[in-house]
Amino acid sequence: MSTPIAANKTELLAIADAVAREKLIDKGIVLEAMEDAIQRAAKARYGAENDIRAKIDPQSGDMRLWRVVEVVEEVDDYFKQVSVTDAQKLQAGAALGDFIVDPLPPIEFGRIAAQAAKQVIFQKVRDAERERQHEEFKDRVGEIITGVVKRVEFGHVVVDLGRAEGVIRRDAQIPREVVRVGDRVRSVILKVVRENRGPQIFLSRAHPEFMKKLFMQEVPEIYDGIITIMAAARDPGSRAKIGVISRDSSIDPVGACVGMKGSRVQAVVQEMQGEKIDIIPWSEDTATFVVNALQPATVSRVVIDEEEGRIEVVVPDDQLSLAIGRRGQNVRLASQLTGRAIDIMTETDASEKRQREFVERSEMFMNELDVDETLAQLLVAEGFTTMEEVAYVELDEIASIEGLDDEIAGELQSRASEALDRREEAAREERRGLGVDDALAELPHLTEAMLVVLGKAGIKTLDDLADLATDELIQKKRVEPRRREGTEKPENKGGVLAEFNLNEEQGNEIIMAARAHWFEDEGVADAEPSQ
Secondary structure, eight states, rough: SSSSTOOHHHHHHHHHHHHHHHOOOOOOOHHHHHHHHHHHHHHHHHHHTSSSSEEOOOOOOOOEEEEEEEEEESSOTTEEEEEEEHHHHHHHHHHHEEEEEEOOOOOOOOOOHHHHHHHHHHHHHHHHHHHHHHHHHGGGOEEEEEEEEEETTTTTEEEOSSEEEEEOGGGOOTTOOOOOOOOOOEEEEEEOOTTEEEEEHHHHHSSHHHHHHHHHOHHHHHHTSSEEEEEEEEETTTEEEEEEEESTTTSSHHHHHHOOGGGGHHHHHHTTTTTTEEEEESSHHHHHHHHHHHTTTTOEEEEEEEETTTEEEEEOOOGGHHHOOOHHHHHHHHHHHSSSEEEEEEEHHHHHHHHHHHHHHHHHHHHHHTHHHHHHHHHHTTTOOOOHHHHHHHHHHHHTTTTTTHHHHHHHHHHHHHHHHHHHHHHHHHHHHHOOOOHHHTTOOOOOHHHHHHHHOOOOOOHHHSSSSSHHOOOOOOOBOSSSSSSSOOOOOOTTTGGGOOOOHHHHHHHHHHHHHHHHHHHHHSSSSEE
């Protein structure tokens, strides 16, 4: 390929064929690159202003070179136009508006022209090769691929995949795993990114998908779709958990994945450098799945908070360290597996918490409803937790409590409504004291308590609120799974009104209502006559 331009026509085709086979691209692409190189060289010879074309016959190797000119009445561009009279000399019967071909003699390539042509061909072939690599790998994301370690750069492993190169970045490697140049490694194709210098193929050995694909290779039932891996979580190089379910009731999903004497799971463990794998039966029931996910610890009780997206798990006192795991590993993997934040507490802690909440709620009802301790405790024992619940539930729910009747229930609801009004009035005064505009109180879904929180956050006008994104207003708090009492990681504060559990639709309505005056102002400005 070093002197394709100077070669005769037979050699030209042979070179194109050889390059196409070597780079695994279409022969036509190589010929197009050669034609482009010839065109550029001819323009350098005859002038870049000319519209010059070149064509190589893919069968015979014959090369044609010509200039295209347009037949016009009055010539403005002598390089691309020709008069009717002159056109008749080039092609009999040429008429106004025709494009005719003006054949050019073959050109002799000097050393510089040949070098430039070679560079053009190399670039075209290289671009075609990169496109071929991208097309080949873009649809293989999620597949396991085997390659040879080509080099290690700054901790990143470059892998020769045969027709392309992939990279296992440092954070996608199994910790403490040592790889050397020439080693064969298996990894999963994480993503393929098109870039100017060629497709970037990112590989991973630390991603949960790698473990799932290894199980698919080792367990025929997973490959056949009888068993499905519903969830997977990894602490690469140390421990992993997978949740599996069987579509066939006669097949035990856990046993199938473990294999005879652990043969199947051991094959995966060896590939993952000894990473311990807990295989867990998956369940649609969240509480059951959480209990399974926290194995080998025993769980006494599971309380699910759907609004906060958290799960509170109570374990016997002697099971706390086992449930949490070394450095919080067990609860962290269980949290990743279930997609929920998990709080672990002992029976003693749970009992103290229940007692504390019982006392706090009883005192709240005693103060707000002006009732004695016995009646306040009775309401709490029946499951009432907030003043709103007392005020807005059906009267029968309160009246049906032993020892109460319709009259007492009605009085309790009346007092609860009055207490809520007092709260609202107190919040309104506090809001006004903070300087929050009354215009915000007219917006949908916002209560006086919410407006107080906004005021404390410095959001006091419609413009202040309108500048917020919906997430900044309502995004829920995200908390890392708690390891022990007092050792919880710092919270992500979430949106300004995160504690009020507004949904995304309500958040959008609030923001759009706050922005409405912007559009009204624009309409007024548009309607004003220009001076």
